[in-house]
Amino acid sequence: MKGEKYLFVVSGPSGTGKDTVVAKLLGSHPEIEKTVSATTRTMRKGEVNGKNYHFLTKEQFETALAEGNIVEHTCYCENYYGTLRSEVERHMEQQIPVILVIEVEGAGNIKRMYPGSTTIFVMPPDMKELEHRLRYRGTEAEEIIQKRLRRAETEIARSADYDEHVVNDVVDTCAEEIYSIIQKRIAEPDAE
Ligand code: 5GP
Numbered sequence: 001m002k003g004e005k006y007l008f009v010v011s012g013p014s015g016t017g018k019d020t021v022v023a024k025l026l027g028s029h030p031e032i033e034k035t036v037s038a039t040t041r042t043m044r045k046g047e048v049n050g051k052n053y054h055f056l057t058k059e060q061f062e063t064a065l066a067e068g069n070i071v072e073h074t075c076y077c078e079n080y081y082g083t084l085r086s087e088v089e090r091h092m093e094q095q096i097p098v099i100l101v102i103e104v105e106g107a108g109n110i111k112r113m114y115p116g117s118t119t120i121f122v123m124p125p126d127m128k129e130l131e132h133r134l135r136y137r138g139t140e141a142e143e144i145i146q147k148r149l150r151r152a153e154t155e156i157a158r159s160a161d162y163d164e165h166v167v168n169d170v171v172d173t174c175a176e177e178i179y180s181i182i183q184k185r186i187a188e189p190d191a192e
Helices: 017-027 058-066 085-094 104-113 127-137 144-159 170-187
Strands: 007-011 038-041 053-055 070-076 079-084 096-103 118-123 164-167
Touching: 007 017, 007 104, 007 170, 017 096, 017 170, 038 058, 053 079, 058 070, 058 079, 070 085, 070 104, 079 085, 079 104, 085 096, 096 104, 104 118, 118 170, 127 144, 164 170
Parallel strands: 007 096, 007 118, 038 053, 118 164
Antiparallel strands: 038 079, 070 079
Protein backbone atom coordinates (compact mmCIF):
# COMPACT_ATOMS: atom_id res chain seq x y z
CA MET A 1 0.00 0.00 0.00
CA LYS A 2 1.27 3.48 -0.87
CA GLY A 3 2.81 5.26 2.12
CA GLU A 4 3.74 2.14 4.11
CA LYS A 5 7.39 3.13 4.12
CA TYR A 6 6.47 6.03 6.44
CA LEU A 7 5.47 3.63 9.22
CA PHE A 8 8.12 2.76 11.83
CA VAL A 9 7.29 0.38 14.64
CA VAL A 10 9.43 0.64 17.79
CA SER A 11 9.26 -2.08 20.46
CA GLY A 12 11.33 -2.99 23.46
CA PRO A 13 10.70 -4.42 26.89
CA SER A 14 9.09 -2.21 29.52
CA GLY A 15 11.89 -0.26 31.21
CA THR A 16 14.21 -0.37 28.21
CA GLY A 17 13.85 3.40 27.85
CA LYS A 18 12.22 3.32 24.40
CA ASP A 19 9.81 6.14 25.28
CA THR A 20 12.73 8.36 26.34
CA VAL A 21 14.60 7.51 23.14
CA VAL A 22 11.55 8.25 20.99
CA ALA A 23 10.88 11.52 22.88
CA LYS A 24 14.49 12.55 22.22
CA LEU A 25 14.17 11.67 18.54
CA LEU A 26 10.91 13.62 18.13
CA GLY A 27 12.41 16.60 19.99
CA SER A 28 15.42 16.78 17.66
CA HIS A 29 13.49 15.95 14.47
CA PRO A 30 10.03 17.56 14.59
CA GLU A 31 9.22 16.34 11.07
CA ILE A 32 8.77 12.87 12.62
CA GLU A 33 5.57 12.16 14.56
CA LYS A 34 4.26 9.46 16.88
CA THR A 35 0.87 7.79 16.92
CA VAL A 36 -1.25 8.16 20.04
CA SER A 37 -2.66 4.76 21.01
CA ALA A 38 -5.79 3.95 22.97
CA THR A 39 -5.48 2.13 26.29
CA THR A 40 -7.60 1.04 29.23
CA ARG A 41 -4.75 1.23 31.76
CA THR A 42 -4.84 3.92 34.45
CA MET A 43 -3.06 7.18 33.75
CA ARG A 44 0.42 7.56 35.31
CA LYS A 45 1.44 10.74 37.08
CA GLY A 46 2.43 13.34 34.49
CA GLU A 47 0.59 11.67 31.60
CA VAL A 48 -1.90 13.68 29.56
CA ASN A 49 -5.04 12.23 27.96
CA GLY A 50 -4.84 12.59 24.17
CA LYS A 51 -1.08 13.16 24.25
CA ASN A 52 0.45 10.04 25.81
CA TYR A 53 -2.59 7.87 25.15
CA HIS A 54 -6.31 8.15 24.62
CA PHE A 55 -7.36 6.74 27.98
CA LEU A 56 -10.59 4.79 27.46
CA THR A 57 -12.83 2.65 29.62
CA LYS A 58 -13.08 -1.03 28.71
CA GLU A 59 -16.53 -0.38 27.22
CA GLN A 60 -15.29 2.54 25.09
CA PHE A 61 -12.35 0.43 23.86
CA GLU A 62 -14.61 -2.46 22.93
CA THR A 63 -16.95 -0.14 21.02
CA ALA A 64 -14.02 1.38 19.07
CA LEU A 65 -12.88 -2.16 18.28
CA ALA A 66 -16.34 -3.30 17.14
CA GLU A 67 -16.64 -0.23 14.90
CA GLY A 68 -13.33 -1.05 13.18
CA ASN A 69 -11.53 2.05 14.45
CA ILE A 70 -8.64 0.07 15.92
CA VAL A 71 -6.22 -1.48 13.43
CA GLU A 72 -4.37 -3.76 15.90
CA HIS A 73 -4.71 -4.34 19.60
CA THR A 74 -3.41 -6.50 22.38
CA CYS A 75 -4.04 -7.25 26.00
CA TYR A 76 -0.80 -6.41 27.85
CA CYS A 77 -0.58 -7.08 31.60
CA GLU A 78 -4.39 -7.13 31.85
CA ASN A 79 -5.09 -3.91 29.93
CA TYR A 80 -6.07 -3.26 26.34
CA TYR A 81 -3.76 -1.26 24.08
CA GLY A 82 -4.59 -0.47 20.46
CA THR A 83 -3.51 1.58 17.46
CA LEU A 84 -6.17 3.82 15.95
CA ARG A 85 -6.79 3.33 12.23
CA SER A 86 -7.10 7.09 11.71
CA GLU A 87 -3.59 7.68 13.11
CA VAL A 88 -1.93 5.19 10.74
CA GLU A 89 -3.87 6.19 7.62
CA ARG A 90 -3.39 9.93 8.07
CA HIS A 91 0.39 9.61 8.23
CA MET A 92 0.57 7.29 5.23
CA GLU A 93 -1.62 9.62 3.14
CA GLN A 94 0.25 12.76 4.16
CA GLN A 95 3.65 11.00 3.82
CA ILE A 96 4.74 11.96 7.32
CA PRO A 97 7.17 9.52 8.97
CA VAL A 98 5.46 8.18 12.08
CA ILE A 99 6.57 6.00 14.97
CA LEU A 100 4.28 3.43 16.59
CA VAL A 101 5.62 2.50 20.01
CA ILE A 102 3.92 -0.86 20.52
CA GLU A 103 4.68 -4.31 21.96
CA VAL A 104 5.81 -7.38 19.97
CA GLU A 105 2.41 -8.86 19.15
CA GLY A 106 1.15 -5.55 17.77
CA ALA A 107 4.40 -5.07 15.88
CA GLY A 108 3.93 -8.43 14.15
CA ASN A 109 0.36 -7.53 13.22
CA ILE A 110 1.36 -4.15 11.78
CA LYS A 111 4.16 -5.78 9.76
CA ARG A 112 1.72 -8.32 8.32
CA MET A 113 -0.84 -5.63 7.47
CA TYR A 114 1.72 -3.13 6.15
CA PRO A 115 4.72 -5.13 4.88
CA GLY A 116 6.46 -1.94 3.77
CA SER A 117 6.70 -0.73 7.38
CA THR A 118 9.98 -1.00 9.29
CA THR A 119 10.17 -2.72 12.69
CA ILE A 120 12.86 -1.60 15.15
CA PHE A 121 13.65 -3.38 18.43
CA VAL A 122 15.24 -1.39 21.26
CA MET A 123 17.37 -3.66 23.46
CA PRO A 124 18.29 -2.82 27.05
CA PRO A 125 22.07 -2.91 27.70
CA ASP A 126 21.35 -5.98 29.91
CA MET A 127 18.58 -7.52 32.08
CA LYS A 128 20.03 -6.20 35.36
CA GLU A 129 19.91 -2.67 33.98
CA LEU A 130 16.34 -3.25 32.82
CA GLU A 131 15.24 -4.32 36.31
CA HIS A 132 16.99 -1.30 37.80
CA ARG A 133 15.24 1.07 35.40
CA LEU A 134 11.81 -0.45 36.10
CA ARG A 135 12.30 -0.04 39.85
CA TYR A 136 13.90 3.40 39.62
CA ARG A 137 10.88 4.66 37.66
CA GLY A 138 8.81 3.88 40.76
CA THR A 139 5.52 3.98 38.88
CA GLU A 140 4.51 0.33 39.31
CA ALA A 141 3.81 -2.01 42.22
CA GLU A 142 6.17 -4.98 42.79
CA GLU A 143 3.68 -7.47 41.35
CA ILE A 144 3.46 -5.46 38.11
CA ILE A 145 7.26 -5.09 37.96
CA GLN A 146 7.58 -8.88 38.18
CA LYS A 147 4.98 -9.32 35.40
CA ARG A 148 6.76 -6.79 33.20
CA LEU A 149 10.13 -8.51 33.78
CA ARG A 150 8.72 -11.89 32.75
CA ARG A 151 7.12 -10.29 29.71
CA ALA A 152 10.47 -8.63 28.87
CA GLU A 153 12.14 -12.03 28.56
CA THR A 154 9.50 -13.27 26.10
CA GLU A 155 9.76 -10.04 24.12
CA ILE A 156 13.56 -10.24 23.83
CA ALA A 157 13.18 -13.83 22.64
CA ARG A 158 11.03 -12.54 19.75
CA SER A 159 13.33 -9.68 18.79
CA ALA A 160 14.88 -11.69 15.94
CA ASP A 161 11.71 -11.06 13.89
CA TYR A 162 12.44 -7.32 13.74
CA ASP A 163 14.01 -5.59 10.73
CA GLU A 164 16.40 -3.48 12.82
CA HIS A 165 17.97 -3.66 16.30
CA VAL A 166 19.40 -0.87 18.42
CA VAL A 167 20.75 -0.87 21.99
CA ASN A 168 19.69 1.88 24.39
CA ASP A 169 22.96 2.43 26.18
CA VAL A 170 23.21 6.17 25.54
CA VAL A 171 19.84 7.80 24.76
CA ASP A 172 21.12 10.38 22.23
CA THR A 173 23.12 7.80 20.28
CA CYS A 174 20.21 5.38 20.20
CA ALA A 175 17.82 8.14 19.02
CA GLU A 176 20.20 9.09 16.19
CA GLU A 177 20.56 5.46 15.14
CA ILE A 178 16.78 5.25 14.77
CA TYR A 179 16.80 8.55 12.88
CA SER A 180 19.34 7.13 10.38
CA ILE A 181 17.13 4.07 9.86
CA ILE A 182 14.15 6.36 9.14
CA GLN A 183 16.08 8.60 6.76
CA LYS A 184 17.44 5.65 4.81
CA ARG A 185 14.03 4.02 4.48
CA ILE A 186 12.11 7.10 3.37
CA ALA A 187 14.70 7.81 0.70
CA GLU A 188 13.77 4.49 -0.94
CA PRO A 189 11.15 4.45 -3.72
CA ASP A 190 7.57 4.05 -2.49
CA ALA A 191 5.53 0.98 -3.41
CA GLU A 192 2.36 1.60 -5.45
P1 5GP B 1 2.87 1.22 29.01
O1 5GP B 1 1.80 0.74 29.94
O2 5GP B 1 4.24 1.05 29.61
O3 5GP B 1 2.62 2.63 28.51
O4 5GP B 1 2.83 0.30 27.72
C1 5GP B 1 2.90 -1.10 27.84
C2 5GP B 1 3.24 -1.70 26.50
O5 5GP B 1 2.17 -1.53 25.59
C3 5GP B 1 4.47 -1.08 25.84
O6 5GP B 1 5.30 -2.13 25.34
C4 5GP B 1 3.89 -0.26 24.74
O7 5GP B 1 4.79 -0.13 23.67
C5 5GP B 1 2.70 -1.13 24.35
N1 5GP B 1 1.69 -0.39 23.58
C6 5GP B 1 1.35 0.90 23.69
N2 5GP B 1 0.41 1.22 22.79
C7 5GP B 1 0.15 0.11 22.08
C8 5GP B 1 -0.71 -0.20 20.98
O8 5GP B 1 -1.45 0.63 20.45
N3 5GP B 1 -0.69 -1.47 20.51
C9 5GP B 1 0.10 -2.42 21.05
N4 5GP B 1 0.06 -3.63 20.50
N5 5GP B 1 0.94 -2.17 22.09
C10 5GP B 1 0.96 -0.93 22.59
